[in-house]
Structures are given as C-alpha cells and as structure tokens.
Amino acid sequence: MSREEDSLVVCEQCGMAHRWRSLGRGVVARCVRCEAVLGRSHRLQLPTVLALTVTAAVAFGIGISTDVLSLRLRGASHSATLPQAIIATWGEGQEIIAAVAAITALVAPALFIALRLYILVPLAAGRVPHGFAICVRALHHASRWNMVEVFTIGVLLSLVRLSGLADAAPGPGLFALGAVTLLFAAIESAGTKHLWWQVR
Numbered sequence: 001m002s003r004e005e006d007s008l009v010v011c012e013q014c015g016m017a018h019r020w021r022s023l024g025r026g027v028v029a030r031c032v033r034c035e036a037v038l039g040r041s042h043r044l045q046l047p048t049v050l051a052l053t054v055t056a057a058v059a060f061g062i063g064i065s066t067d068v069l070s071l072r073l074r075g076a077s078h079s080a081t082l083p084q085a086i087i088a089t090w091g092e093g094q095e096i097i098a099a100v101a102a103i104t105a106l107v108a109p110a111l112f113i114a115l116r117l118y119i120l121v122p123l124a125a126g127r128v129p130h131g132f133a134i135c136v137r138a139l140h141h142a143s144r145w146n147m148v149e150v151f152t153i154g155v156l157l158s159l160v161r162l163s164g165l166a167d168a169a170p171g172p173g174l175f176a177l178g179a180v181t182l183l184f185a186a187i188e189s190a191g192t193k194h195l196w197w198q199v200r
C-alpha cells in the first residue's frame with residue numbers, strides 16, 4: 001500500500017473520514033456525505049514546487065530591492081522601494097497601515113518562501129528537515145497572512161489615481177511583485193498535503 005493509500009482524510013465540513021486514494025489527472029475527490037472537496041490531483045511534483053519557490057525567492061528579492069513606483073511632479077522625481085514606502089507611511093503617522101503592509105507584503109511572503117525552501121530542499125535530497133511538523137504548520141499560517149497581491153493591486157490603483165496629478169510610472173519592483181503573485185498562486189495550488197506524504 002502506498003503512503004497516500006495508507007492515509008485517512010477527514011472532511012473539513014462534516015467530519016466524515018475517507019481512505020485516500022491516488023487521484024488521476026484532473027480528478028477532484030469529494031466527500032461521500034456532503035460533497036465538499038477533499039482534494040484535487042495536481043501535476044506539480046516536489047522538484048517543480050522547489051523550482052517555483054526558488055524563482056519566487058529571486059523575484060521577491062528584486063521586488064523589495066528595486067523601485068515599485070516613480071513619480072515626477074513639478075520637475076522633481078521621487079521613487080521608492082517597498083520597504084521605503086512602508087517606512088514613509090509610518091513616518092506620515094499611519095502606523096497601523098504601515099504595520100499591516102509590513103506583515104502582509106514583507107514578513108509573511110518572506111517567511112512563506114523561507115519555510116518552503118527549508119522544507120523542500122532537504123525533502124528533494126531525501127532527508128526530513130528538523131522541526132518538519134512545526135514548519136509545515138507555520139507555513140500554513142504564513143500563507144494565510146501572505147497578501148503581496150493586495151499590495152500590488154493597491155500600487156496599481158494608486159498609479160491610476162495619481163496619473164491625473166503627476167507623471168507616475170510603475171518601477172521594476174512592481175513587475176517583480178506581480179510575478180511573485182503568480183508564482184505564489186502556482187505554489188499554493190500544490191497545497192501542503194503532499195509534504196506530509198513525503199515523510200510518513
């Protein structure tokens with residue numbers, strides 16, 4: 001019996017337990033009692049998720065170290081990276097907004113990438129990392145707070161609103177954060193269930 005087939009999956013909606021079976025491509029497993037989705041087959045294997053995570057790490061590094069926005073107003077030009085924008089927001093007296101932006105667009109995505117790498121690199125090499133269970137649970141929380149897409153859309157909306165007042169243009173950091181958003185969506189589609197099956 002494979003690791004997957006040896007597992008039980010409990011429906012989050014009604015609590016019914018099911019014995020797990022490997023799913024064919026495109027198959028969605030549903031609860032026999034309430035028809036809630038128990039899991040989907042996905043084509044992303046561990047090396048693919050690792051490759052996507054490394055790419056996300058590089059894109060996120062570019063996203064936070066280069067300008068997300070540049071403004072030209074009455075001959076003077078201003079530009080800011082994501083950390084500079086958060087510090088400036090704090091300096092303007094908007095401490096709560098700055099703190100929320102720092103947690104959701106900086107700390108949580110960085111933690112999400114770091115935890116994924118910490119878990120995936122040893123697993124790809126056939127080892128189980130120290131504190132595996134704690135890290136997978138922390139990854140679950142980091143992905144809930146990870147809202148880099150909200151920040152990206154917020155900057156895009158600001159660009160549209162500012163376009164009538166000043167010469168505003170997106171910086172390379174904004175394109176990199178847009179790429180991070182897509183990469184995170186692809187990584188999250190793999191979920192965390194497949195990680196547990198690697199170590200049982």
Ligand SMILES: [Zn+2]
Pocket residue numbers: 011012013014015016031032033034035036
């Ligand atoms: Zn159910």
